[in-house]
Amino acid sequence: MNKTTNGEQTSKDSFLERIARMYYVLGMNQQEISEQLNIGRSSVARFLNEARERGIIQFQIRSDLENSRHTALEKQLAKQYGLKDCVVFRSDDSPNAFETLASQYLNSVLPTHGSIGLGWGRTLYSIGTQMHLCDPRPGLKVVQLSGGSGAKEELVPAASVIQVWAHALRGKPYLFPAPAIARTEESKLGFLNDPSIQEIVEAIRKVSVAVIGIGHTGEDASIISSGLVPGLDSATLSATSVGDVIFHFYDDQGTFSNPALSERVVGVSPEDYLNIELRIGVAYGTGKTRAIKGALNGRLLHVLMTTEETASTLLD
Incomplete structure (x- = not known):
């Protein structure tokens, strides 16, 4: 037989x-x-x-990025975590090396029309400064996935991320005129009832691609160092969580683990986030290893963009 x-x-x-x-x-x-x-x-x-x-036909795409990517690590990570793609950039000490390479990769995957959603953070802002290297996309909407940080924009870039990306891509910015995290669930509902907020919420639900950073729960986590949530400390966060996407915190297995905080986030919900067709995470650094691994375990990302050092740590 x-x-x-x-x-x-x-x-x-x-x-x-x-x-x-x-x-x-x-x-x-x-x-x-x-x-x-x-x-x-x-x-x-x-x-x-x-x-x-069945693997009888296999494709290899040649690009200028080829020599800058560590394909062996990419294949291992993609296989281990079921990723659609993995982008691991080799070590390079030249200024803006990671950001420049990231923009080149994104130019090959971002749509020319429709809408993309962006998270917050300094990494995404830095990549935005190099997005002028991409092809112009005047038919593209660039949507802010959560509210902003107000006077703390310098510490936690949100609206400025949208502005720099939209300007570089020649796209149309969709800003979220509300705080990222409301004081209470009731005050969040008050924001969501505003017509201008309802418009951005509808735009979020039409996003086909999201590019986000990954937060962690250490003392220097942006949500703590910026004081976005008064009284919140690392010990409280770390008791249940290892990282977050758009301020929705999750545990080692990638299961959302802080519903009380999530209910106060003014922006994309965990459900709407998981409905986005292509979710690209950009994160690196030894301090974020556990957070990245949790996101990968929970299939919160379809694509990971990271560095050689971080990729090696994730596989270890």
Whole structure:
């Protein structure tokens, strides 16, 4: 039985390889293949798709980024955490190296029309200063995924992230005119009832791609050092959580673990965040390793962009 099964498998693989070679190497179109093999044209398309799924057909995309990426680490991380893609940049001490490479990668994946959502933080702001290297996208809406930090914008960039990205991409900025975290759930509802807030909330629900940073729970976490939540300290956060996306905190397994705080976040909800088709996380540094790993465990990201040092630590 096993011999028969193995024989059938080999025969099927050979057949799929034959179709793949006819299409990609010999340059035959699907109609020509269907006529030569006496099968339907729709079957040719189905067999080509099956050959890709079974690894008989494999693609390698050449780009200027190739020499700057650590493909071995990328493959290991993508496989271990089920990522759609992983971007690991090699060590480079030149100014703005990470940000420049990040913008080049994003230029290849961001849509030209529709809308993208952005998180907050200094890393995203720094990348925004290099986004002028991307192709202009005048048909793109750049949406702020949560409220801002008011006078603390310098410590926790939010609105300024939207402004610098939208200016660089020639897109249309959609700012969130509200605090990132309300004092109470009741005051949050008051903000959400404002017509201008309702417009941005609707825009958030139409976002197809999100680019976010990943927060941690240490003493120097932005949410603590900025005092966005008066009285909040690292010990309280770390008791239940290891990191956050858009101020929604999660544990080691990537399960949202601080519902009381999440209910006060004025912006994208955990449910709406998880409904975004492509979620790209940008984070690096040994202090964020546990937070990044939690996000990966919980499948909170589809794509991770990080450094060689951080990637090695995640695999260790």
